[in-house]
Amino acid sequence: MKIPGLFLIAGLAWAQDPALLKKRLENDWPTYSGDYTGQRYSKLKQVNTTNVKNLSLAWSSRVVAGPPAQGGGGFGGRGFGAPAGPPTIVGGEGTQDFGGAANIRASVLSVDGKLYVSTPDNAWAIDARDGAVLWHYYWRTRGGTHIGNRGLALWGKWLYMETPDNYLVCLDAETGKERWHKPIADFNRQYFSTMAPIVIGNKIIVGTGNDLDAPGYVQARDPETGDIVWTWWTVPTKKGDPGLETWGSLEGAMHGAGNVWIPGVYDPDTNLYIFGTGNPSPAYTNPPSRDGDNLFTCSIVALDMATGKMKWYYQMNPHDTHDWDSSETPIIVDGEFKGRQRKMVMHADRNGYFWVLDRLTGEHLLTSRFSSTVNWVKEINAKGQTIRDVAKDSSVPGTLVSPNNYGATNWPPAAYSPDTALFYVPTVDNYAMYYLTETDPRGAMGLGGKDEQQLAALGVYMTAIDYKTGRIAWQHKYPSAGGFGAANGVLTTAGGLLFGGDNAGNLIAYNAASGKILWHARFGNVSNAPQTYLLDGKQYVLAAAGDQLYAFYLQ
Amino acid sequence: MAQTPPGAAPAKPAMRRPPAYPERPPADPAMLERGKALYGIRCTFCHGADARGGSGGPNLLRAELVLNDKDGELIAPVIRNGREGMPKMDLTQAQIADIAAFIHSFKVGGYDISRMTPLTIVTGDAKAGEAYFANTCARCHSTGGDLKGLASRIPDAKALQQTWLIPGSGRGEGTARPKPITVAVTPPGGKRVEGRLVRVDDFLVTLIDSDGARRTFSRDGDVPKVELKDPLQPHKDLLKTYADKDIHNVTAFLVTVK
Numbered sequence: 001m002k003i004p005g006l007f008l009i010a011g012l013a014w015a016q017d018p019a020l021l022k023k024r025l026e027n028d029w030p031t032y033s034g035d036y037t038g039q040r041y042s043k044l045k046q047v048n049t050t051n052v053k054n055l056s057l058a059w060s061s062r063v064v065a066g067p068p069a070q071g072g073g074g075f076g077g078r079g080f081g082a083p084a085g086p087p088t089i090v091g092g093e094g095t096q097d098f099g100g101a102a103n104i105r106a107s108v109l110s111v112d113g114k115l116y117v118s119t120p121d122n123a124w125a126i127d128a129r130d131g132a133v134l135w136h137y138y139w140r141t142r143g144g145t146h147i148g149n150r151g152l153a154l155w156g157k158w159l160y161m162e163t164p165d166n167y168l169v170c171l172d173a174e175t176g177k178e179r180w181h182k183p184i185a186d187f188n189r190q191y192f193s194t195m196a197p198i199v200i201g202n203k204i205i206v207g208t209g210n211d212l213d214a215p216g217y218v219q220a221r222d223p224e225t226g227d228i229v230w231t232w233w234t235v236p237t238k239k240g241d242p243g244l245e246t247w248g249s250l251e252g253a254m255h256g257a258g259n260v261w262i263p264g265v266y267d268p269d270t271n272l273y274i275f276g277t278g279n280p281s282p283a284y285t286n287p288p289s290r291d292g293d294n295l296f297t298c299s300i301v302a303l304d305m306a307t308g309k310m311k312w313y314y315q316m317n318p319h320d321t322h323d324w325d326s327s328e329t330p331i332i333v334d335g336e337f338k339g340r341q342r343k344m345v346m347h348a349d350r351n352g353y354f355w356v357l358d359r360l361t362g363e364h365l366l367t368s369r370f371s372s373t374v375n376w377v378k379e380i381n382a383k384g385q386t387i388r389d390v391a392k393d394s395s396v397p398g399t400l401v402s403p404n405n406y407g408a409t410n411w412p413p414a415a416y417s418p419d420t421a422l423f424y425v426p427t428v429d430n431y432a433m434y435y436l437t438e439t440d441p442r443g444a445m446g447l448g449g450k451d452e453q454q455l456a457a458l459g460v461y462m463t464a465i466d467y468k469t470g471r472i473a474w475q476h477k478y479p480s481a482g483g484f485g486a487a488n489g490v491l492t493t494a495g496g497l498l499f500g501g502d503n504a505g506n507l508i509a510y511n512a513a514s515g516k517i518l519w520h521a522r523f524g525n526v527s528n529a530p531q532t533y534l535l536d537g538k539q540y541v542l543a544a545a546g547d548q549l550y551a552f553y554l555q
Numbered sequence: 556m557a558q559t560p561p562g563a564a565p566a567k568p569a570m571r572r573p574p575a576y577p578e579r580p581p582a583d584p585a586m587l588e589r590g591k592a593l594y595g596i597r598c599t600f601c602h603g604a605d606a607r608g609g610s611g612g613p614n615l616l617r618a619e620l621v622l623n624d625k626d627g628e629l630i631a632p633v634i635r636n637g638r639e640g641m642p643k644m645d646l647t648q649a650q651i652a653d654i655a656a657f658i659h660s661f662k663v664g665g666y667d668i669s670r671m672t673p674l675t676i677v678t679g680d681a682k683a684g685e686a687y688f689a690n691t692c693a694r695c696h697s698t699g700g701d702l703k704g705l706a707s708r709i710p711d712a713k714a715l716q717q718t719w720l721i722p723g724s725g726r727g728e729g730t731a732r733p734k735p736i737t738v739a740v741t742p743p744g745g746k747r748v749e750g751r752l753v754r755v756d757d758f759l760v761t762l763i764d765s766d767g768a769r770r771t772f773s774r775d776g777d778v779p780k781v782e783l784k785d786p787l788q789p790h791k792d793l794l795k796t797y798a799d800k801d802i803h804n805v806t807a808f809l810v811t812v813k
Contacts, residue, residue, distance in 0.1 A: 096573045145575045164575075188622040190576050190664070211665050213617045251613045282665075373795060397678040397803045398716060400794065431794045433717065433725070437671040442608045445617055446665025453717050453725035456791050479755045479783070504756035520758055 016155060016201055021268040027534040029110035032151050032196040033413065034531065037332040038265035040415035041492050042532045046539035048495030051554060052509045052519045058540060058551040060523075061131030065102035065122045065547070067138055086133060091178045092121075092140030094165060103527055104544035105488070107151035107196060107413075109159075110533040115542070116154065116173065117549065120146045120164050120194075125176060128535055131549060135176030141165045144192040145211065150262060150411075151196030153204060155223040160204060162193040168206055168226055182226035189214040198263045198273075200305055203229055205273060209259025211446040213281045216259040218273075220308060230308030234258030234277045234296050242310075243295030246318075252289025257281030258297040262327040262411045265345070267359060272302040272311055274332070274345055274359060278325035279317075284394050284434070284450035286321065287441045293318035298326045300347055300357060312362030317351050317386055321393045322376065322434070323447060324350040324407050331416045331423065337365055337468060346467055348414050348425040350407025351376075353386050356467050368470025370463055371408035373429040376401050394434040394450040404432035404484055405452050412489035413529045415498070420513050422464040422473050424498055426487040430457040457481045460503045462490070464515060474515035478502050489529025491541075499541060501526025507543050507550070523550050576664070582656035590657030593650055601641070606658055611640060616663050627655035677712050677807050679800070684808030687801050692719075695789065698812045705812045716806040721790050734786040738762050740772050742779040748772075752783065 025034035026043040033040055047055060068088040102119045109116040114134065115126040121141050125134040144164035153160040158179060159171040166185035171178055185191035190212040198205040203220040210216075215237055220229040235256040236244040247253035257280055264275020280294040296310075298317035303310055316326055330347040337344065337356065345359040352374035356366040364384040369377075376392035392401050402408075406428070414425035438449030459477050466473040478487075483503055490500040498512040507526050509519040524545040531542045541552045582590075595604070601612030608614035615621045624630050631651045637643030646654075662669075688698070696702050709715040717725030722733040736752040740760060748770060750762035760781050761771040772779055785791070 098572055100572070143573060143575050143577060146572075186619070186623070187576075189617075189619055190622075192575070212663065214619070251608075255614070255617055391799065395799070396674050397676045397799075397806070398713070399799055400720075400797055400802060402794075433720070435676065435713065437674070439672065439674070440607075442603060442614070443605070443670060444665070445607070445614070448665035448667060448670070451671070451713075453713075455717075455721045455724050455794060456787070458791055458794070479757060479760075479781075502756060504754060506756055506758065508757070517757055522756075522758070 016199060018201070018268075021200065021266060028112070029108065029531055029533055030154055031109070032107045032153070032198060032263040033265065033329060036200075036266040036268070038329045038413075039331055039333070039418075039492075040413055040490065040529065041417050041494070043494045044532055044534055044539045045493060045495035046534070047493070047497065047532075047541065047554060049497060049511050049518060052495070052497060054554050055509070055519055055521075055541065055552045056555050057521075058553045059131040060551070061126060061133065061549045063102045063104070063117060063119075063122070063124050063133065063136070063547050063549070065119055065138075066099055067097055067140070086135050088136045088138050089176050089178070090138050090140060091169065091181065092138075093167070093181075094140050094142035096141050096143055098141060098146045102547035104546065104549065105148050105150070105527050107528070108531055108542060108544070108549070109152055109154055110531065110542070111154060113535060114173075115549075116152050116159055118149045118152050118161055120149045123152060123159065123161050123171065123176070125173065126549070128533065128540070128551075131551065137171055137176045137178070139163050139167075139169060142187055144187065147192070148194050150194055153197035153199050155199040155204060158223065160197045160199075160223070162195055162197060162206060162208070164192045164194075166191050166193045166208060168197065168221065170223075170226065180226055182221075184208055184219065185210075186214070194261050196263050198266070199223060200266050200273060203305065205263070207260030207263075207275075209257065209261055209278055211281075213255035213257055213445050215254055216257055216278055218260050218275070218303065220305070232303055232308045232310065234260065234301070235280075235294075246292040246295040248287070248289040248291035252287065255281065256290065256294055256297065257283075259325065260327070261325065262329055265330055265332050266305070267332055267343075269343075270311075270360060271305045272359070273305050274300060274302045274330055276300055276326040276328055276330055276347060278327055279320040279323050281446055282444040282449060283323040283447050284321060285436070285438060285441065285444040286393065287444070290319070294320070298324070300326065300330055300345060300355070300362070302359065302362065314355075314357050314362045314364060315385060316347070316349055316353070316355055319388065320351070321388060322351070322401065323405050326350070327411055328409065329411075329413055331414060332359060333416055333418075333467070335418070335421060335467075344467075346416065346423055348409050348423065348427075348465070350403070350410055351386060352403055352408035354423070354465055354470060355384070356470075366467070366470050368465070370425070370427055370465060370472060371403060371429050373402040373431065373458060374408065394436040396436050396439065398433040398435045400431060400455075401434050402429065402431045404430045404454060406430065406485040409486050412486070415490045415492045417492040417498070417512050419494065419496065420464075421467065422512065423467050424462070424464050424490045424492060424500075424512070426490065426500060427461045427463040428457050428484070428486040429459045430484050431455040432484075454484050457484050460486060462487070462498070462500055462502075462510065462515070476510070476515050476517070478504065480504060488526055491530040491532060493532060499530040499543075501530070501543065505545070521550070521552070523548070578662070579659050582660060586653050586656045587660055589650075590653035590655070593646070593654050594657045597644060597646075598654065606661055615658055616661055621658060622663070624655060624659075627652040630655050630658070675712060676716065677810055679803030679805070679807035681804070681807040681811055684804030684806065687805050688808055691793070692805070702809075702812055706810045707813045712806060712810050715809060716802065719805065719809055720794070720802065721787060736783060736785045738784070739782045740779050742772070745779070755781065755783065
């Protein structure tokens with residue numbers, strides 16, 4: 001098997017080719033965001049603004065989750081009545097089957113003619129040319145919140161998956177056979193793990209979180225053995241830890257969450273891993289133990305990959321009270337800002353605001369609002385942080401807040417095109433009532449203590465932000481404002497295109513510069529961010545709709 | 556019985572998801588009783604009767620040590636040796652196991668319905684609410700007309716508040732479904748077709764016309780002309796204008812419309 005971007009060094013150990021860390025997204029999709037910038041900008045331009053109207057179906061494929069008795073595996077490319085798919089390989093420490101149809105809400109890896117797909121407890125290898133399922137791995141779970149799995153990581157011939165019951169599982173990418181699994185978080189503390197692991201050099205980054213006030217953390221592990229190299233807690237966990245003064249007590253800080261759900265990005269020039277942290281906990285109430293800004297929740301944090309030490313942080317949203325985590329993957333951009341070339345990082349937050357920071361120092365450059373209905377901010381302070389209006393916290397008679405708990409955007413990935421210098425993000429204007437149900441300040445844990453009841457979405461959009469001004473350069477409002485959330489992530493390409501699902505089941509291609517719609521196909525709820533890869537000289541555009549994958553190309 | 560075709564497999568029961576975090580098996584009631592009494596004497600003052608923390612003592616339910624404890628084996632050394640701010644206590648292993656059983660009997664999670672005290676959400680000023688209603692809501696509604704008996708139909712104040720803000724919102728426990736969105740489609744030089752909206756996106760619009768026929772039209776930009784009418788639009792537009800106080804006052808007024 002050809003393994004692009006990797007060396008086999010003396011002995012048996014694999015090593016990641018350092019060039020891969022700087023390689024821009026093109027033929028393969030070897031890591032969560034395609035490359036390490038998080039831009040989801042592909043250099044491929046075979047499909048472009050002129051010919052995208054001719055994009056047609058190459059194949060579709062269905063994956064089946066669960067144990068073999070439930071038909072786990074897939075039909076892809078073979079059709080009904082054809083010989084059964086490959087056997088399901090079963091692993092796991094538990095005895096539980098969480099069941100339900102597969103719902104692909106993850107990045108798909110595309111390397112060397114194969115796709116690697118995941119949902120909670122399940123992984124598949126798929127032939128990228130025809131969608132045939134090559135193997136299916138099923139993890140029998142102990143439990144854990146089965147909310148999502150955001151994808152796999154690949155290092156040499158090994159694939160890595162986090163499970164809802166907090167294991168890092170290493171599989172042979174060729175066969176799907178398990179090599180080892182290692183616990184990464186304490187199941188008894190109700191952690192659950194969703195993140196796509198990220199390989200950086202000879203470390204693999206994992207993250208975890210929970211809804212019971214336990215602290216979030218990021219770990220670097222050895223991809224060969226799964227052993228811990230370093231751990232960085234997102235909140236203070238002992239006396240003397242930085243940020244402790246931003247909590248009411250150590251007890252509050254060490255039960256302050258700051259979960260790590262979604263991968264970050266990596267800057268090879270500075271060896272920094274840059275990612276967004278979750279919200280503080282209890283999420284909706286204000287116990288005295290959480291008095292203060294609650295560092296390092298709702299922040300962009302830069303960690304030195306060599307040591308796991310924090311180089312800088314910037315907290316967007318001090319003392320969040322609406323469960324708006326800042327997990328959304330930030331995006332690395334080199335470009336002009338106020339007449340100077342800058343190395344930046346950008347982030348659109350669940351709370352309705354967009355930020356531009358200097359990624360060498362964390363210096364604040366810009367804050368702007370991208371949802372017109374947001375009503376919870378009292379002021380943007382001198383540091384550019386959104387300071388909440390305490391009157392918009394949950395209350396017994398109910399508080400009208402925009403956005404709702406989903407947020408004005410959420411984890412589904414944004415994108416950035418260096419050709420247009422625009423930042424693309426699916427957004428929504430929505431409202432909910434937040435009722436406080438736990439008036440004892442000691443009482444609430446996790447997401448408890450409130451009853452959120454939805455009101456309405458006023459508009460669902462594809463939004464393009466000019467990072468230089470923070471203004472919306474163009475915005476497409478979908479004709480229907482059904483549901484309460486935004487659409488599921490985007491891709492942009494050197495072909496001048498922007499791809500994204502709408503809220504009505506269409507995959508849409510836009511002119512990235514103007515927002516004009518150029519092509520669409522309706523295949524149901526587009527459940528992940530579209531992706532692209534090149535194989536045999538053909539550019540494929542790939543998207544998922546629940547348990548189905550659809551690949552398009554030019555005939 | 557008779558309707559099952561021969562050879563057909565019995566219908567599979569729908570698969571239920573197991574709990575994400577299994578609850579501990581119930582303890583022996585006598586043990587719980589003893590544990591509760593001991594906890595009350597020894598622990599409540601600092602850790603609270605509900606074990607969620609008190610004057611000085613931390614919340615025990617979310618504590619790492621307690622979550623990993625099975626039947627007192629991890630809790631015992633802490634009780635016997637004390638900790639910073641916590642005195643040591645001379646208790647037997649059996650007594651500690653009783654206390655552990657009591658602590659482990661609490662439900663552990665964010666949502667605990669038993670803690671949702673039946674608070675009234677009605678805190679507003681009914682008179683001010685009536686005035687607000689007269690200025691704003693009375694453009695379309697009247698408490699003697701369409702809203703007559705509203706609070707009798709929706710006795711729960713929270714459901715009532717959600718319903719008047721956006722009919723059908725929240726858990727939808729308030730009223731019947733809101734009136735549907737209607738749409739009029741006019742092809743160039745063609746006949747205008749009206750009906751109940753089924754779905755609309757940038758490419759298609761589907762409606763059910765007055766004869767109950769389902770009709771779908773392709774869209775290309777502004778052709779055909781598509782006019783949507785959402786009966787809830789005035790309610791949606793008002794969301795941008797309310798102060799929370801207005802909402803609470805109007806609810807205080809509407810709960811009197813019986």
